[in-house]
Amino acid sequence: MRGYLGRKAAAIAALMATTSMAQAAEVEVLHWWTAGGEAAALNVLKEKLEGQGIGWVDMPVAGGGGEAAMTTLRARVTAGDPPTAVQMLGFDIQDWAAEGALGNLDAIASEEGWDAVVPAALQRFSKYDGHWIAAPVNVHSTNWVWANKAVLDELGIAQPTTWDEFIAAMETVKESGKTPLAHGGQAWQEATILDGVVLSVGGVDFYNKAFVELDPEALGSDRMKEVFDRMATLRGFVDDNFSGRDWNLASAMVINGEAAFQIMGDWAKGEFLNAGKVPGEDFLCFRVPGSDGAVSFNSDQFAMFGVSSDEAKDAQSTMAGDIMSPEFQIAFNTVKGSVPARTDVAKDDFDACGQKGMDDLAAANESGKLVGSIGHGHANRAAVKNAIYDVVTAHFNGEYDSATAVEELVNAVESAM
Amino acid sequence: MAHLAKADFRTRLQEWLPKLVLSPSIAAMLVFVYGFILYTLYLSFTDSRMLPSYDWVGVENYVKLWGLRAWWTAVINLGIFAGLYITICTAIGLTLAILLDQKIRGEGTLRPIYLYPMALSFIVTGTAWKWIMDPGIGIEHTMHLWGWESFQFNWIKDREMAIYTVVIAAVWQTSGFVMSMFLAGLRGIDNEILKAAQIDGASNWSLYRRIVIPLLRPAFLSAFVILAHLAVKSYDLIIALTGGGPGRATELPATFMYSYTFTRNSMGIGAASAVIMLMTIAAIMTPYLYAELKEKK
């Protein structure tokens, strides 16, 4: 019975495959922007493509910051049926390229001059072996602090510019009985804080040496101990009920005035805007004190998988071109809170924080201070990233003291390499 | 079977039909279960990372696995979790079954209430549980609002205690099912045995302790097997409730395996942990299967 069913289904599938190839002009997109504004933002791309006669087959799988989607992707690739385009982060793109699963976007890239407008640090992920394989959608940066202006004003706190001022400010908040730092106890949120803290302690050089090059000496250095000390200090400013809290609930604490600060990527801005807050008036956005000038980023990109037919290749390359088009970059990133993945986009449509983000990005790109986020898989591969998560989150939860954390970090990174 | 040759076609067909009917299942099982188990076993000896690779590395993955703190945490957690989960589920299930068996008015309403959690996946109830356990919005908060200021229930935020919240949610899900298994067992007991025991002067307590509970042995066994395998396979629960946190304090082997295989691109280590899990399940199941198959004939 099953054999019959199997044959029949196979026949139908084959039939469908041939017919869909005849129409051809469609792209299947696997992503995890499933809800709220980001999904609506993606719809802009969909409509744009449909205007060009290319159908959009939606394949959303949410969960765990793309983990579920990556599992699905693996199943799809193993089954020999990869989607056309897949939302992907950092090193995952490189890993898939190394597997030989990705297509080639060189034609459209050279036609539209991507090399010139996309920051080099992004190209590191969008290109493999010199060939374009993915189209970056946005640049998020993670070393942001979000602050409730009313709370700061009430307590007479100015926007802190150095680490010590930042600590002093939080002390003041603490005395007032409010929560100084809103935070959700999830590994990736702690790693997000780490990005800013590492930059504030050792600057870009130390960041690169320790977390990009994974130099054991830097990883085991006293500076690293200071990083963990600062993390521990921050832990002291977090309320006891932080564990497992979603990041947006932490943002809500800042919005409601229960807490003063949150260290979080620029996607947090959406929460503030959604609550009707105005940047500069109701809330402040500034870089983690001590990390000014540097930008730790992560970038959502659409990696293009290998497709066989010419029509499909055309559709794929059209999609890539649309993603990189300034219109879409603006439309998408104004909603998402991130900044465009190209540096030549007009800033007019962006709010104060967005404009600052774009300026910072351009400046960091110029000065070589644009670094991949540790917490979001842009500094190292998944195995290393998760090994770092383990140590950071264990330390943040009080399992290790700073000295032990440094030791464990060296070990964990070494065994994950 | 020398005379089979002479058998007419229909008879021969009838001889073969049962095996014919069974064969698709056997084939499917051999490929999709045992084939895949062997495949996993093989992968556990390779350096597979993101996708399966076939480069043999021997027992390296196992050595790495047992060197990982997180794996030890997962294994110890499973010990705590499985032990408590099985014991508490059985205890609650048995208690409720016995109480429900006392000619309770409204049994028809209570039974589905006890049973329904089994119908829901943690994808559905995970958020609700997270809320209930969360001191900021859940039970603790509610109790404070109701005026019980000193009430404290913040286990989910506590590294030492978080695994127990997982137990609570897991017990919530399956104890009703266990209850119905025991209830079925109780209803299947021969009335005359109980009458005899009552005539023998057994008190209510000793009636249950000495007669009824020993007679429920098959139900205990079935409950144990079902609970044990659910415990080893527990995955959704952890993801929905704690995400393995605080830190990695509530990691279980199933979540460990998933994260190493799929999010940490260490498929080899993931496969090795899967093999260990399978061996654990086999160790639990084999005596049960042996008894089950030995019994008849």
Add this chain to the structure above:
Amino acid sequence: MGFLDIKNVTKSYGAVEVLHRVDISVQEGEFLVLVGPSGCGKSTLLNMIAGLEGISSGTISIDERVMNGVHPSKRNIAMVFQSYALYPNMTVGQNMTFGLEMHGVPKPEREAALKDVAKLLQIENLLDRKPGQLSGGQRQRVAMGRALVRQPDVFLFDEPLSNLDAKLRVDMRTEIKKLHDKLKTTIVYVTHDQIEAMTLSTRIAVMYQGYVQQLGTPKEIYDTPANVYVATFMGSPAMNVLPVRVVMRDGVPHAAVRAQDGAEQYLRFSQSNLAAWDGREILLGVRPEAITDPDGADRNSANIVPLSNRIGVTEPAGADTFVTMELGGRDVIARMRADANVVSGQDFTFAVNMEKAVAFDPASEERIAP
């Protein structure tokens, strides 16, 4: 060549042979009873006739058609099971006509057959009920009805009465006997109850440990059992079997046996061939009804021998009184008239009908006389 021929049939499970070389030839219209304790192979043999179990070697044929490998439904047999095996989801009527339906008999014919059989068994009023609503006796009738409707060549009964209470069992026994007398269909009937075997059968096969111990008419089996096993299995109470020594007195073989007081007594044999066993031990078989009080002795017997012994236990059973005594180191049961004056502990002189005595070889336990 009989109607149902079982030739050289064996049955093995793997290396274990559970049924050894059975040869039985049943004539048309015969009522053969397979009797024996549980595990003797009688049900296995019945199932092999039915085609429910394979035949390891040998042949079974019905009406000269070899049945090996033929599907049960094509053997034109019908079977009544111990548990009746009524389909719980069907009404009585549906139960009875299921077989005909399966054989493609058109509905009007099925209805007619059902009507006839229901009338014969007096179950017309039950046809619309489900088996669950019937009493044991009614189920039994329905089960038989289901078999009858088929008008088979051979009826197979697998302990059909064992689930009924004692009184109903006797009634149904009579009914089956009547039915057989009326229909004259060949019947093979399995039971462990030797009274059923005796009363119903035209011939009995006594089975034990996978062997047919003896095949014969009820009278043959009862009077001249082939061996000690058959002797003790058939009859209730069982035949007394005790060790005795053969001694020649006046040129006639006697059985020398010690009574309870240790005194040796001599019982004269009717069978002269036992002279060959002079001076040797044999096993003497005497049925309880052959040891009586002197007034109750069989007047037609030419060889009534007195035996003095102390009475052990007396058990009045209404029609008779059973007396237990110790003889030759064994408990021996005697059957007295109900009003015989027997008192426990007293000495008494019994009358032994040695014409009915049977002698067995103590080594092989095979019958050596008569």
Add this chain to the structure above:
Amino acid sequence: MAVADQDTAVRTGLVTRVFIYGILLVFAAFYLLPLFVMLTNSLKPLPEITGGNMMALPDTWTFEPWRQAWSSAQIGVEPTGLKPYFMNSILMVVPAVAISTMIGALNGYVLTKWSFRGDKIIFGLLLFSCFIPFQIVLIPMASVLGKLGMAGSIPGLVLVHVVYGIGFSTLYYRNYYAVFPTELVRAAMIDGAGFFRIFWRILLPVSGPITVVCVIWQFTNIWNDFLFGASFGGQTQPMTVALNNLVQSSTGVKEYNVHFAGAILAALPTLLVYIVAGRYFVRGLMAGSVKG
């Protein structure tokens, strides 16, 4: 009503009975708590949730979250709600449950009534297959489905669920049929019924109780599955995947009321199955599946 006639109850005084009812009701409250939380919060507007008490009944009652979850919430790029995914789940669950139950019944029938050499081992192997963690079969399964050309389709999903459902359905039916008198099968054989006819006419009509158990079990397991649905569902993702997409937005406002409404919507069919068929459940369990 064999169930109601059973009498394992003991004689108890009034105090004890009050105590018993007390315990039973406390547990009922415990079991109902999460459902209560989900239900009340699905009927509140969002600000009331973020600002208030989880346990409190809504001040303002609103069915808007339910409407949104069903038909207008953002699941992918389009605001479709869960509606279109509901049908995917039905199309997957119904055949998968029907086929796996049917195969399980046939297997149980063969394993108990047509036993042959090695049947115990086969049953043991089948039973062990119930306990395989699904995460490990993901990759090899994907590869097999790809080769069969069934990846990303409902038939593919049905196949997967059938394959991993057979173990339990066979277990249920085998235990049930094991206590079913074999003589009935023999009687039917002599009556001339063949293999399938015996199954269809004799065993299946009395398999009601165990079928209820098996269908409930399979239905809930398959309906609630997320892993296979997300991995092999392709364009025909089941409702759980959609629900997950709704609930798990990585960055964006969390509309808890819509999430809860969606969660209840996604759970409605299984809840319904339990409530409607639940009372046969104990009876079905009694009829075989708890036998050692």
